[in-house]
Amino acid sequence: MSTPTRAPSGAPAHLTGAGGGIGADAQRPDGVLKVRGEFAYGSDLWMDDMLWGVTLRSPHPYARIRSIDVGPALAVPGVHAVLTSDDVPGEKVYGLELADQPVLALDVVRYQGEPVALVAADHPDTARRAAARVVVDYEVWEPVTDARTALGHPTWNQVHETPAEVTELSRESAHLHPQGNLVRHLKIRRGDPEPTADVVVIGEYEVGMQDQAFLGPESGLAVPAEDGGVDLYVATQWLHVDQRQICAALGMPEDKVRLTLAGVGGAFGGREDLSMHVHACLLALHTGRPVKMSYNREESFFGHVHRHPATMRYEHGATRDGDLVYVRATIYLDGGAYASSTPAVVGNAGTMGLGPYVVPNVHVDCYGAYTNNPPCGAMRGFGSVQTAFAYESQMDALAAELGMDPVELRCRNAMEEGSVTPNGQVVDSAAPVVELLRRLEAMPMPPAPATGADVDLRDMPGGVSNTTHGEGVRRGVGYAVAYKNVAFSEGFDDHSTARVRLEVVGGEAVATVHTAAAEVGQGLVTVEQQIARTELGVERVVVAPKDTAVGSAGSTSASRQTYVTGGAVKAACEAVRERVLSRARDLVGRAVPDLRLDGGKVVSDGEGVALTLAEVLADDVVEETLEWRHRRTEPIDPETGQGFAHVQYAFSAHRAVVDVDTELGLVKVVEMACTQDVGKAINPQAVIGQIQGGTAQGLGLAVMEEILVRDGRVQNPSFTDYLIPTVLDMPPMRIEVLEYADPHAPYGLRGVGEAPNISSGPAVLAAIRQATGLPLTRVPVRPEHLTGT
């Protein structure tokens, strides 16, 4: 097989920075390459004779294709191939959970940006110009652009009007898919079906469509192989689920489609679905040449799924003392044109949709619907982000109604170890919700806003735009707490595979860790090294390139890789260690009970046995490959939503302090504080990095980030118009990390990445609400929501 000139490099041991085992701030092994600009991201891959592939996409959100004429495109000099769905040799539809999405459009396009045709040419601009010459004759249809309309459910007009019970799907709305427009309806029925309470608050909430906005565009390089297969180098989140879908589309067995992870410039869920994977392989196999595809930013907005927009109606009932009696919630998630991971997102939104509180009586309906909006699927927080805005807003509204402090109300109803979740699951490890909130309260507050001559414009809402010197500016403080499942739920066979090798090279013990777990920036490669150092007592650990030559590691999502692939690496290391110690015992010739590996030696504290690994291993290589599983979960009951659905929960809380220019509707977040229980911080520096980054994405959704979709068309597919927080938008943070070990998890660790992304935004929203006194039921909050103009 030929290898690209610029190819993924793994993490050679000689480039590794400061080391250390678990609990140390070990430096990432790919860091030196990254700061030198030498790390090969998907968009950097290159081969001498490669072609460039581009995608022609539908301009219409809903249309029938009458005909496609590729002739004019093929006639452009420099063009080597123009392909349509007729050229897909295997299954013509694919999908993570349901195969419902065409590799290339069949007879109907269901969203703006749906891939219709592919072009390969010797220059990317040639390919783009040729793609524009493909003639597609569309019969344009009226798009369905609202989840409730798609399901035939009534819309909510008035806050205090209870919606009619919905039992039957309307037959009037157009069915976008043969099975109808309902992707999943999750029901939770727990306790008294007709509860009553002293105090009732009802609220309706909306969350806009957020984009992952990873910086590294979708990209990769497909290389046709001599055996008729293809080697794909690609920036992705789960190599093996990609491989399965690519093989189906190409009609090839798995041994003919080999994947290697290219450098990944962020993911956040947006790379869980296929993007250019099959397309590049089709073009490479068709032309017999390597084909590189790399989206530009505009195409990236159409090239991956987004976070589901949500419409939610909540009714909270409580006693006069502030004990929750019941919650009724109806949640609509707009899944867009194809299913992607909508069923699992609905599962999360429904089962964790009431927050980390004890609720005796629960009635939840959570719907995921097909529409002609952009497809939605995985994004950091995965169904839990949307509901957190609703349930935390409700807790604040209830506190106001009761005349209670919002933190007191939360603590009064907080989950703890032993509590039962709405899906009937006992929380069987630490759930320090109260402590997270109390610690936040105890943190010092930032200084009061400056006045008069002391004002630094850069600290004001509007900044150096010089829009205020403090007049009209009001401060607010808000709290929020959230929880989220770690790893895949509802009975999914969620596992990882690790191959660990120990050998002596040039007199030094070297361990090699080989997994298919995608490193997307979070630092799993560092964690893999740290675990191997701790378990094998060696300093030099090589992380092999991530590829499909080893078994599946599962997805880099659901905050699961340190837990699951970390667990697999730990188990494989233990198996290697057992074999090494067994050989050492044979060499010593008698039983030594406390033999262990440390500092490249086999040692015993009791007897001082010290054999070097060179003495034990000589030229032999000890290698073990293990598949590792966390404890099993089970599907929930379809009628009641009850069941042991989730492996582990992660808890985090935020306090936000904001200054709001109430005259112009501008928000300056002054400080964010976060507390989170991580069980065990395998790499404390990386844990803090996850909390800071997650907080930023939550803040972004609260005040600026939204893909605006009008009549099924995206209005702002660029970083000019889709805003993500800059360094001016992100305030300083205070962070406290708790480490209450989960006895079920390796090292007691808890998944880290998503929880802080969930509690951050609702805290910002609460702070703006406190500053302005406005109800604010929709995020992102826009200036006009604050000024009423």
Place this chain on the structure above:
Amino acid sequence: MRLSCSVNGTPREVDDVWEGESLLYVLRERMGLPGSKNACEQGECGSCTVYLDDVPVCACLVAAGQAQGREVGTVEGLAPAGELHPVQEAFLEAGAVQCGFCTPGLLVATDDLVARTRAEGRKPADAEIREALAGNLCRCTGYEKILDAVRLAADRMAGDAR
């Protein structure tokens, strides 16, 4: 067209450059220097920041022809081969690198800021750092560790023990 310019101190000449190509494209695809990144290609994200005659610019917004006869400095030229610039070291130590896609642009912007303030015999204040890096988007870190890294680099380069 033919483009002649100096890149990281070395004279370079490339042929067959199409007039529509950006400096970023030529660096990445014709000169084998993919360190400067292509995150937005419209001047919003700063990940393609390079020096053009000592001034940081977004290479995606510079037509390749505009670099004719000029000095271009990229992330690959910050330190001699096999060595790391103090700014690069600080980003690694502070944990300011996660996915790393924004890193090359941030390194160039930070190098420029620290060099400017150092020439004035001082270190940049936090508000100044934020202003200087406001054109560089990062999606992973929330910027806190990037600020740490800039402070660390400025301290180191001022000779403060840390």
